Amino acid sequence: MLTIGKLGEAAGVKVPTIRYYEQIGLLPEAERSSGNQRLYSRKALERLAFIRHARDLGFSLEAIRDLLSLSDKPDQSCAAADAIAKAQLAEVESRLARLTALKSELERMVVQCAGGKIADCRVIEVLGDHSLCSADHRHPEPEPN
Amino acid sequence: MLTIGKLGEAAGVKVPTIRYYEQIGLLPEAERSSGNQRLYSRKALERLAFIRHARDLGFSLEAIRDLLSLSDKPDQSCAAADAIAKAQLAEVESRLARLTALKSELERMVVQCAGGKIADCRVIEVLGDHSLCSADHRHPEPEPN
DNA sequence: CTTGAAGCTATAGTTGCTAGAGACATTAGG
DNA sequence: CCTAATGTCTCTAGCAACTATAGCTTCAAG
Known part of the structure; x- marks a missing residue:
């Protein structure tokens, strides 16, 4: 489990940006530690890396939202x-x-x-x-x- | 003298954008008609066209502000x-x-x-x-x- | 003289973050 | 074990450069 700082470092995304993505529903609400700090799994890191990469490619957050919801349904047509x-x-x-x-x-x-x-x-x-x-x-x- | 609508049409800039430019001091406060409507001279049209062209070239409003203040002092070095x-x-x-x-x-x-x-x-x-x-x-x- | 377009002000919303304040959590050193 | 430093929390406000809305007034055409 990663804290938000480690996650940000690993994905190349700043900490406030991660919280912002959670706030707008692009990332699911993170688990919390006993002291209320966000904890992230490897899956969360992948999802964030996906977002970051897509942003680098110029996709809007809206487009990324669509892409993410598509990737949650792997049996549909691409x-x-x-x-x-x-x-x-x-x-x-x-x-x-x-x-x-x-x-x-x-x-x-x-x-x-x-x-x-x-x-x-x-x-x-x-x-x-x-x-x-x-x-x-x-x-x-x-x-x- | 042009009304704001005509000015916008002539310069290719939307009306609210013109008011916004005035608000942030990029355009001087316009003269007003008896009924409080903005009136613009040919000079104002030139200034607005300058701004629009520079925006099209990707200059920020800050850069344009600098450029405009330079063009007000034609004797300085370029x-x-x-x-x-x-x-x-x-x-x-x-x-x-x-x-x-x-x-x-x-x-x-x-x-x-x-x-x-x-x-x-x-x-x-x-x-x-x-x-x-x-x-x-x-x-x-x-x-x- | 009436009607509809165009104008007015003021405020709030947009996108994608970034920065700050003030309080709590965690961790490394002594 | 205590303390200091760093990290994290929430919340709010700010950035560029507009755009949109609401509710009003003024103007020009018929």
Whole structure:
């Protein structure tokens, strides 16, 4: 049995985050010691590692909740899990595309800015003039991070 | 003079967001009509367009605040603006690198998931087993979006 | 002159945590 | 065995950057 600190260390998750996950029902309520401290089993560690890994991959807590409830029913088809992963992949790809465009625009901004005055600054100029913008980068959804 | 709705439309920013920007001091307090409604000049539109464009490029509101205060002093060196843009570029590059890694991991997950049962699902399996993970993708900073 | 859209303020909710206060539990050293 | 240091407990509030709701007022068109 692990205390919350050891669990956090083992899974790479901070202690308050673990308590937060319990609070929102992503982790079951932990067993308690005689002194009311949380105690965790190896299974709990696996579940937390799963969550952490999925978070690292950019899945939202909602998506993770779905994935966890799927993994509790190992006899069903994995189509639903597949769908969640595919949606996540699509989102990652769209973010990649946007970021690539941003990168080149930022590079263009930075190149010419070696010591001039603000009045001629490319950075300020580009930001101020929407028409110089290559495309309409919009933020269609909040980033799940 | 534009009403807040027209301004929002022209700049591509939602009305409550404009009021929020005013509240946090990113936009100056707007003039008011006799009936207490906000009125905006062309200059205000430019400022808002600047903000929106910078947000699209992923700058935080704090960075934008700095950029705006710089652009109010056109005789100073643009080194500071340059530095802000370079920092932003570095962050975009690091996010790009992370996302690229995530994408290939997600692709690997999704490839083999065509109709099996949850018990054999690659998605669940990969998420559950940290050791299959190519590298340590951590989220060092919150994404500014 | 009426009606419906657009505006106003103020407050609360969102996501995914993080930080703080003040009290109790556990553990290592003397 | 006692003490000090660390760890844990609960609870609340805060962060970014908005978004949504409620209940009101004002404006513009017909």
